[in-house]
Amino acid sequence: MHLVIGSGPIGSTVANLLAERGERVRIVTRSGSGPEHPLIERATADASDARRLTELAQGAEVVYNCANPKYTEWTEKWFPMNNAMIAAAKSAGAVYAITGNLYGYGPQPGGLMTGDTPLAATGRKGRVRIRMWQDALDSGVRTIEARASDYLGAGSVGVFSSVLLPAMAKGRTAWGPADVDAPHTFSYTGDMARTLVELARDERAWGKAWHVPSPPAISIRQLAARYCALTGQPPLTVRSMPRFVMRTAGLVIPMAREMAEMDYQFYAPFVLDSTLTERTFGLTATSLDVPLRETAAAAAATAARTM
Numbered sequence: 001m002h003l004v005i006g007s008g009p010i011g012s013t014v015a016n017l018l019a020e021r022g023e024r025v026r027i028v029t030r031s032g033s034g035p036e037h038p039l040i041e042r043a044t045a046d047a048s049d050a051r052r053l054t055e056l057a058q059g060a061e062v063v064y065n066c067a068n069p070k071y072t073e074w075t076e077k078w079f080p081m082n083n084a085m086i087a088a089a090k091s092a093g094a095v096y097a098i099t100g101n102l103y104g105y106g107p108q109p110g111g112l113m114t115g116d117t118p119l120a121a122t123g124r125k126g127r128v129r130i131r132m133w134q135d136a137l138d139s140g141v142r143t144i145e146a147r148a149s150d151y152l153g154a155g156s157v158g159v160f161s162s163v164l165l166p167a168m169a170k171g172r173t174a175w176g177p178a179d180v181d182a183p184h185t186f187s188y189t190g191d192m193a194r195t196l197v198e199l200a201r202d203e204r205a206w207g208k209a210w211h212v213p214s215p216p217a218i219s220i221r222q223l224a225a226r227y228c229a230l231t232g233q234p235p236l237t238v239r240s241m242p243r244f245v246m247r248t249a250g251l252v253i254p255m256a257r258e259m260a261e262m263d264y265q266f267y268a269p270f271v272l273d274s275t276l277t278e279r280t281f282g283l284t285a286t287s288l289d290v291p292l293r294e295t296a297a298a299a300a301a302t303a304a305r306t307m
Contacts, residue, residue, distance in 0.1 A: 026060070184217055188285070
């Protein structure tokens, strides 16, 4: 049995991947939501409730951390949740597999992050991720973390879903809070899920963090053009929002403040090197066309429901 905490794009995909292999899955959310499958049991729990998670984890081979607290609540929410999942994994003797990101690295020379890049972030959210990882390692639980860049794929949240898609829907110019011509790595949610599932069972992965196989970096402008070409839409005009705009808005808007803290990722090159993961485990990145088509299909389905 596998315990998956969170039923977003990654948690749901992890659960489905395991179920398709004939394995039992228990997926945990506050609402009891999750994919429907004969081998998937949906359970209700607060991810910070160590006692409840420990009960649900009994017999689990792997505990997957696919949770995603609100962006403005990381400092308050992440540590209790991480600690509860560590406790559950320890009680069950399970592997703890963490859905990670690149925040812990902080700004890097040339924007390049490899498997050897040190965790050097000084910002609040970067320090949160560093401590989460260190707490897991210090617990003695067999732990792996898969780290990805900004997500693409149906249901994912990022610059594509929050900036480009709305502009396309309204036929307007997309103003990105970024240098829209800087190279940027985008990761497919499906590749994150596949990496978590494969590495959690491989002893070579334990005790280490691994980069999710991701396609070559592409600029936001190029990404928009690729999507429009795939879907037959008119070209989208994409422009860079001056950096001060989000920082000024952050003085009064909490979400803007959180985004401004991480804007170094978008106003300079931000490139993930996943060579070590690919070479060690034989995994490869999915073409960007797959998540873009997946996103287009989801957008079309949503539009059809609202007509």
